[in-house]
Amino acid sequence: MTHKFYGGPLSLYSGKARAYLDWKGVDYEEILSATEVYKTIIVPKVGRPVIPVMVTEEGETLQDTTLIIDHFEAKIGGPSVYPDTPKQRLVALLMEVFGDEWLVIPAMHYRWNYNEEWVYGEFGAVAAPDASKEEQLAIGRERGQTFKGFCPILGIDDQTIPAIEASYEALLADLDRHFAQYDYLLGSRPSIGDYGLIGPLYAHLYRDPASGEIMKRLAPRVAAWVERMVDVQQPLSGEFLPGDEVPQTLVPVLERMMAEQMPFLQKTAGIFAAWAEANPETEIPRAVGMTDFTVEGVTGQRIAPPFSLWMLQRPLDHYREMEAADKSAADEFLSTINGASAFQNFAMEQPLAFRNFKLILQ
């Protein structure tokens, strides 16, 4: 038996894990998450319909791409996607949070506002691979509408859409300049940060046809990076830049994260701390309320997900556990990034752990 990876071509987080598994040289079989697979495998094992799910050859079930990646990082030696050096590791972990938990906003916007009909067909083809095209479209429409329905609670509405597009286009321009000089974020080897970004930038923003046309037109070097990431030519190859160097071209990308995502995460942490105090012993929900976020000067409302805080703990823990000399080097670098003090001083009163497919208080 080999590792079994349950996922799909449309899925943001499947794209993240698959790109990693291919680079790491993991031998696995990908199984489409058809309706039957959700019913007989995913829900019984994980407790809810979610992808991707990995069932290892030892029979262990892993959900959440970060845990899937960390499992194989520990198991397979050789080059790692986690840089050893302090600043690069910090930047890689921050970029994972930015990709996984923030760029889902443009990803969902472009998918559902530019590719809707096409996506329904794709949803149907995954859910019922043997059905006719008409049946697939009907099935896909039903299934896809649930995902489309997430757009408003993610903060995507008529008022925020122009700002979401302006921000995404500026991000593409920044990344295009970066990838003119470097193959990946931190050199010739992909890092965990590249895998965070590839989730939204592959399935929704490259593979969905109307989104892909925009990316290829505005940022051809980003599209070429997507292709390098998902069509792995040489597993386990490449190096991070020497001397713990973080390219200058990543500064505007980090500044965007600090300006847009960090204040939102701080509000989320505040809401979550109050929720946890008022609801001891209660299972942690996917959202603890709605809060505001600001993109390109426009403020909207979106759900406050505790899961994003668990992701942010990874760079925070790394930063706070640094030895003095590393910390001062990291601080010197962070001082070049506008808004980084929101990260350096982040208040997280209720640290989280993720066990048995659930968030719990630490």
Ligand SMILES: N[C@@H](CCC(=O)N[C@@H](CS)C(=O)NCC(=O)O)C(=O)O
């Ligand atoms: N943070 C998780 C997220 C997994 C996730 O949200 N997957 C999406 C598809 S790409 C899904 O199945 N959503 C349905 C749900 O969570 O109810 C990961 O990294 O695996």
